[in-house]
Amino acid sequence: MPEMTPVQTLLIAIIQIVLVIAFVFVVVPLTIFAERKVLGFVQQRLGSTRIAGKLRGITGLQNRFMWGMGRFPIIHYFRGLPGLVGDIVKLFIKEDIRPAKADRFVYLIAPCVSMIAAMLVYAMIGFYPGTLFTIPSFIPLIGGLPVGGTIADVNVGLLMLLGIASVGVYGIVLGAWASNSKYPLLGGLRSAAQMVSYEVPLTISMLTPVILAGSLNFNEMTRVTATGLSPWGVIPLFIGFFAYITCGFAESNRLPFDMPEAENELVAGYHTEYSGMRFGLFYLAEYINMSIVAALASAFFFGGPWLLPFGLQRFIPETAFWIGQPHWYIFAVKIVFFLFVYIWVRGSWPRYRYDQIMDVAWKYLIPMTLVNLVLAGIVRYFA
Amino acid sequence: MQGYFPLLITLVVAVILPIAILVIVKVLSPSVPSDVKYAPYECGLTVTSEAREKFSVKYYLIAVIFLVFDVETVFLMPWAIQMKELAIFGLVEMGFFLFLLLFGYGYVWSKGALSWE
Numbered sequence: 001m002p003e004m005t006p007v008q009t010l011l012i013a014i015i016q017i018v019l020v021i022a023f024v025f026v027v028v029p030l031t032i033f034a035e036r037k038v039l040g041f042v043q044q045r046l047g048s049t050r051i052a053g054k055l056r057g058i059t060g061l062q063n064r065f066m067w068g069m070g071r072f073p074i075i076h077y078f079r080g081l082p083g084l085v086g087d088i089v090k091l092f093i094k095e096d097i098r099p100a101k102a103d104r105f106v107y108l109i110a111p112c113v114s115m116i117a118a119m120l121v122y123a124m125i126g127f128y129p130g131t132l133f134t135i136p137s138f139i140p141l142i143g144g145l146p147v148g149g150t151i152a153d154v155n156v157g158l159l160m161l162l163g164i165a166s167v168g169v170y171g172i173v174l175g176a177w178a179s180n181s182k183y184p185l186l187g188g189l190r191s192a193a194q195m196v197s198y199e200v201p202l203t204i205s206m207l208t209p210v211i212l213a214g215s216l217n218f219n220e221m222t223r224v225t226a227t228g229l230s231p232w233g234v235i236p237l238f239i240g241f242f243a244y245i246t247c248g249f250a251e252s253n254r255l256p257f258d259m260p261e262a263e264n265e266l267v268a269g270y271h272t273e274y275s276g277m278r279f280g281l282f283y284l285a286e287y288i289n290m291s292i293v294a295a296l297a298s299a300f301f302f303g304g305p306w307l308l309p310f311g312l313q314r315f316i317p318e319t320a321f322w323i324g325q326p327h328w329y330i331f332a333v334k335i336v337f338f339l340f341v342y343i344w345v346r347g348s349w350p351r352y353r354y355d356q357i358m359d360v361a362w363k364y365l366i367p368m369t370l371v372n373l374v375l376a377g378i379v380r381y382f383a
Numbered sequence: 384m385q386g387y388f389p390l391l392i393t394l395v396v397a398v399i400l401p402i403a404i405l406v407i408v409k410v411l412s413p414s415v416p417s418d419v420k421y422a423p424y425e426c427g428l429t430v431t432s433e434a435r436e437k438f439s440v441k442y443y444l445i446a447v448i449f450l451v452f453d454v455e456t457v458f459l460m461p462w463a464i465q466m467k468e469l470a471i472f473g474l475v476e477m478g479f480f481l482f483l484l485l486f487g488y489g490y491v492w493s494k495g496a497l498s499w500e
Contacts, residue, residue: 006388013389017396093411100421101434112401119400123393152390159460160390181423182434193442196449203456210463272424277408281401355499358445362497366452366488370481373459377466381474 004145011142015135016151020122027336028287033084035343037077042347048080051087062086094276099179102273106178111274111281114171117164118288124161125295126150128305128327129219149305149328150219157218158210161296162203165251168289169195172253172270175282179273187269190259194357195251201365202247208240208376209233209300222304234301236379239372241301243365248293250357252286255346259354294338298331305331444496455484 004012033048040047050066053059062082070076098107128149137143154160169192176188210216212233213224225233234241250257259269266272271282298304305327352360423430462469462477469476491497 009388010392013392014396016389017393021396021400092408093413094408095412095414096408097420099423100418101423108405112398112405115401116394116397119397120390120393123390151393152386154386154390177435179423180434181425182436183424185434185438189438189442193445197445200449200452200456203453204459207456207459207463210460211466214464214467216460216464267424267426276412277404281404358497358499362448363492370485373463374478374481377463377474377477380466381470 008142008145012145012147013151015147017123020151021119023332024119024122024288024291027291027332027339028284029084029088031287031290031339031343032087033081034340035346036080038340038343039347042344046079048083050080051083053086059086091277091280096278097275099181099273101180103178103180106174107273108278110171110175110178111278111285112171113174114168114285115281115288117167117171118285118292120164121161121292122288123151124154124157124164124218125292126153126157126219126222126299126304127331129223132328153217153219155215155217158206158216158221161218162199162206165289165292166195166199168285171282171285175274176270179270181273183267183272184270187259187266187272190354191253191270194257194259194354194361195253197358197361198247198250198257198365201243201361201369202251204366204369204373205240205243205247206296206300207373208237211373211376211380212237218299222299225300226303226305232301232303237301237376239368240376241297243369243372244301245293245297246360246365248297249342249345250361252289252293254286254290254342256349256351257357258351259357290339290342291335294335294342295331297338298334302334304334441499448491448496451484451487455480 037047049070050063051059053063055063062085066079066082069079069082098104126149130149131146132149134146135142135144150157152160172195173188173192176184176191179185209221209225213221215221215224225237249255253259271279274282423434458480459477462473466473466477
């Protein structure tokens with residue numbers, strides 16, 4: 001890689017960040033929409049097909065448009081999609097309510113902390129090891145420079161990723177405490193204990209790919225687990241994957257572990273007092289965290305940007321005619337698949353009780369992951 | 384330090400993003416203050432007591448146990464990277480370390496700190 005001046009580094013980084021933000025802000029709303037639709041079909045109903053509102057004005061226009069979409073064969077599955085735009089607009093123009101007894105400053109920063117932690121983790125995720133595309137040479141200042149598939153390709157990537165991801169719990173706890181209301185406080189406490197408990201088995205289960213790769217660099221780990229082991233990493237690391245995905249569900253507060261929210265016990269848990277866009281930031285952070293868990297699962301256990309196991313990858317051209325590398329799309333498809341698994345699980349499994357959740361973390365997952373770690377160590381040492 | 388500079392930029396962008404969103408909302412959204420609207424949610428009842436009451440000591444206990452285990456995972460990280468180089472010495476050392484940890488874990492378990500009623 002040629003030596004770059006700070007200005008060039010800055011510009012390249014900004015291009016990468018814009019791409020990542022675009023990716024996130026495309027995937028997250030689509031996940032929200034997919035969740036409504038998939039849950040609907042799981043429960044044998046249609047999901048969202050229209051939005052509330054009058055038959056005049058913008059809402060009327062949208063409703064008429066969605067009604068028209070229902071006439072066409074495949075398009076009618078996407079009938080609720082224009083309604084999603086309405087939801088986002090509503091989040092922006094809703095009144096910003098701050099409870100009178102709330103701690104003003106902490107109440108303001110709590111959703112921001114959640115959001116910042118979630119966005120920052122994306123800096124460490126490698127969408128492609130190496131150059132994603134080269135900037136055309138006619139552009140001044142940065143022409144001809146490569147744009148890497150990772151924003152920050154640091155050699156302690158995974159450690160940093162886990163560290164920053166765990167900051168996300170502060171957003172929830174601070175928000176819960178600052179609201180000065182009973183339901184958020186209960187939800188926040190539960191969530192703190194739950195997320196903290198599941199962080200231990202999560203980290204230990206992530207150590208098995210680390211042991212096999214002998215590195216903490218994200219791209220290096222992905223490469224070794226995807227191409228070094230004969231099939232994908234999920235087959236030799238089966239126990240690790242099982243523990244990881246369980247902890248991932250718990251860390252991102254999703255069903256069957258959505259104790260911090262638990263609608264039928266705690267109203268809405270930690271964000272009961274939040275409304276409008278501040279609630280929107282919490283909501284966004286939750287879905288970004290989901291996509292991060294999905295990205296890690298697909299990177300370390302399902303081959304990441306490499307499509308096929310058993311060395312079949314070499315039949316796929318390195319650079320296709322379409323934009324950039326085909327690997328990038330493959331990774332995105334895997335992330336979307338894991339997001340679908342999230343919704344699938346939500347539609348299929350009931351919620352656990354709180355004591356059961358803590359039992360699963362402390363009495364089953366921690367011993368299981370430790371045994372798995374020792375096994376991985378022995379395998380790596382003697383193989 | 385080449386790789387950490389983009390991380391810093393990402394941090395700056397990530398801080399600006401939610402603040403920018405909130406500023407846009409501040410401009411777009413109406414503001415109609417009223418006492419009832421700003422009261423904490425209590426299922427429709429009048430708020431009688433402060434929300435920040437005493438809560439179960441179990442949460443503190445979990446936090447303390449978590450600290451021990453979190454430090455343990457931090458110690459496991461360098462060993463996991465260097466385990467091929469550290470060879471049998473590292474394996475024995477780590478085994479001893481894990482044994483001591485599991486001893487404490489068993490003690491905590493037997494005292495009932497991990498069970499919720």
